[in-house]
Amino acid sequence: MTKSSGPAVVESTREPIDYDKLAARRAEIAAEYLKPVGPQRTPSTARGIHHVALLSSDVETTVKFYAELLGFPLVEVIENRDYRGSTHFFFDVGNENLLAFFDLPGLDLKAYREVLGGLHHLAISISPRKWAAAKQRLDDAGVGYEIHSEVSVYFADPDGVRLELIADPLGEMYGDDIL
Numbered sequence: 001m002t003k004s005s006g007p008a009v010v011e012s013t014r015e016p017i018d019y020d021k022l023a024a025r026r027a028e029i030a031a032e033y034l035k036p037v038g039p040q041r042t043p044s045t046a047r048g049i050h051h052v053a054l055l056s057s058d059v060e061t062t063v064k065f066y067a068e069l070l071g072f073p074l075v076e077v078i079e080n081r082d083y084r085g086s087t088h089f090f091f092d093v094g095n096e097n098l099l100a101f102f103d104l105p106g107l108d109l110k111a112y113r114e115v116l117g118g119l120h121h122l123a124i125s126i127s128p129r130k131w132a133a134a135k136q137r138l139d140d141a142g143v144g145y146e147i148h149s150e151v152s153v154y155f156a157d158p159d160g161v162r163l164e165l166i167a168d169p170l171g172e173m174y175g176d177d178i179l
């Protein structure tokens, strides 16, 4: 498992994987497209992630988990304009970023699986001190987790959404400034 992949990646068993070939292709792509920090790199056309929207099976359960356990204040609750009866609600995850959810009443939502375009995991930056406190709250609440690279704690929300609380600052990846 690579450092950035997170836990529980399902490996295909259909055919042998040529890891050397994959590594060579990765190096080719990096050589062609990766721009180091500095004048060679043009600024992003975007100014940030306004919100990521995930699905919830139960609004109050999700609110309790994110607001009360993780400490992300609930800042908005509205009806989903695209789906009558659906509650669309938003949490403050710092830096003017929002984590949103909605439920879809009447739809039989299936359990998480890896699909193209699906969310694998969501990593949220948190200071080292608050990271330790969050881990303690997970312990107290009986939420299981895995720790990787000493800065990332991985766990699942009540609907199985994979979360990572990472003690690295924004723009930094395992000690390297990448922004």
Ligand SMILES: [Fe+2]
Binding pocket: 004, 005, 006, 121, 123, 164
């Ligand atoms: Fe990650």
